[in-house]
Amino acid sequence: MGIFLVENKNFSLAQTLDCGQAFRWREDENGAWCGIVGKSRVRLYEADGAVFIEGADEKSVNCFWHSYFDLDRDYGALIKKCAADPILMRAAEYGSGIRILKQEPWEALCSFIISQNNNIPRIKGIIDRLCTVFGEDIGGGFYSFPTAERLALLEAEDLSDIRAGFRAKYIIDAARRVSSGEIDLEALKAQDADTARQTLMKIKGVGPKVADCALLYGLGHIEAFPKDVWIKRATNELFGGTFPQCALDFAGIAQQYIFYYIRGL
DNA sequence: AGCCAGGGTCTGC
DNA sequence: GCAGACCATGGC
Secondary structure, three states: OOOOEEEEEOHHHHHHHHOOOOEEEEEEEOOEEEEEEOOEEEEEEEEEOOEEEOOOOHHHHHHHHHHHHHOOOOOOHHHHHHOHHHHHHHHHHHHHOOOOOOHHHHHHHHHHHHHOOOOOHHHHHHHHHHHHOOEEEEOOOEEOOOOOOHHHHOOHHHHHHHHHHHHHHHHHHHHHHHHOOOOOOHHHOOOOHHHHHHOOOOOOOOOHHHHHHHHHOOOOOOOOOOOOHHHHHHHHHHHHHOOOHHHHHHHHHHHHHHHHHHHHO
């Protein structure tokens, strides 16, 4: 039996876990969502107007998982702010169950290095193989996301079975800079987004878009605003070339509504 | 078959 | 500073 996590107001597992911000969650045949975070494999489901979690103890639910799902933030209030722009309001209502996950910084950074010039199904495949080959066996045939320390010991050729293509050398460069301490991801949480972005962009293969994804999904900077091809398209075709100004202080969250909305059109 | 994908680097102007 | 070729791979 699962442990109560939260009421599912402004929280849809399907929207949150399959909106392109994380790549290791999968819906099972019963409509529950299974994923591996850290060294835990958990299963989440919605029932009776609430979200429940299996595979986690009471203490981790109240701390880690509460933070992971960003449960202290009032998404309803943000959606109301979106109403200042009629198109953004439509997008926010369409994706009103999305929450921005607070993922592990290294996993977020590495995942979005892999994401560049790539499509979501293949991103998931590459990450699956990366975890299976280089992650830690956490039992049951499941594997954790490999640490930067582990990957830093490899050469790009060692990733050939992962089929990450030209991104392999970028993964290794990122792993080495993080594991050596040259880039302290935890410290970037407390810095302003622009400073942190510049640091992240010292990594080969990390430009503004990947850096913003790491900032938003791994480092808690909700004002970071990844501009991928879909968002550029939406900004031009839906907003006349200018991102809605009413959402600037939570642009990352608004961006996720727009990304989900335009891909669903 | 060919275009595209949650882009970035490198080169040449 | 900015455009254009190029990068690996596979989904559609």
